[in-house]
Amino acid sequence: MPAPRKYPDELRERAVREVRATGRPVAHVAKDLGIHKEAPRTWVRQAEADSGERDDRLTTAEREELSQLREENAELRRANEILKAASIFSPRRSTVPGRGRAGDRPPA
Incomplete structure (x- = not known):
């Protein structure tokens, strides 16, 4: 869960709009x-990236997608570790017929 924002969205939008409209x-x-x-400076840069005026930053949508993919990747890694740990306890069987465990061999 992201940290709560220090400034409300309305203030952010107002600051960006004022900087861009007036040129102050x-x-x-x-x-x-x-x-x-520094707060409105960051907001203006992000607004420029979102509008395509800057290429040196990720857009808000790209940031959200990256965050989602990182979470998904972490979940898949955890699941993979669980499966690896569980495979230690399962009996191994050979892929070659007749080469499995002793009880699995076909009668001669």
Whole structure:
């Protein structure tokens, strides 16, 4: 579960909209809104990535997909470890007929 956000979405959207619409420096907009200057700077960069203006960052959709794939990968790794551990306890059988356990050999 992600950590709760420090600033509400409305404030984020307002800051991004103001920086992009007015062209004012991010630090001035942040001061007017009473927030740390790096917060809106990050939000503006992410908005630019989402709109295709930046290629150096993942879009929000790509970040969500990456997070989902990492979770799925971790779950598959856990399942694989469980299956490996369970296979230690199962009897082994040869793939060659007549080469399994002694009780599995066909009568001569």
